[in-house]
């Protein structure tokens with residue numbers, strides 16, 4: 020069973036496609052963001068350690084992330100790494116305890132990401148997520164589930180999205196180059212429907 024890494028900027032649609040890959044191919048889903056939140060909520064020793072860094076506004080160090088990921092890796096089952104590794108140091112650390120077989124880079128341009136994220140709205144009461152283009156509420160500005168007010172997150176405002184996109188592309192460039200040089204990188208056009216992106220990745224996995 021293969022181990023797969025998904026890379027791509029926020030708004031590229033990794034989450035939706037990752038969920039379907041997990042369902043249809045039986046991957047263990049390793050999302051370091053979700054795992055960190057879980058460790059913090061359960062107040063584990065690792066969670067307490069991570070919380071300290073986050074409270075000081077610092078990044079959780081690579082060694083902490085790596086030991087958390089290591090607990091989840093299973094030699095018998097393929098792993099889908101989502102939002103990890105973020106740096107070349109993390110990529111090299113990962114290879115000390117497991118191999119990476121395939122890396123998928125979700126290619127999408129800045130304007131498409133701005134279009135997608137700036138049309139996103141969140142219910143201020145229950146947190147339900149809408150998209151004014153692809154998944155609008157029945158009544159404009161109101162949550163279908165609870166009637167709460169729909170708001171735009173600060174992170175989804177166009178100027179903030181442009182900044183996040185630029186930061187991602189700059190920070191991920193060394194990682195992308197690293198996987199490219201190892202012959203593991205596959206670029207997949209992500210300016211298509213989640214179904215088309217899924218089919219393109221499924222084809223690579225079956226090859």
Ligand SMILES: [Zn+2]
Pocket residue numbers: 142143144145146147162163164165166167
């Ligand atoms: Zn709601």
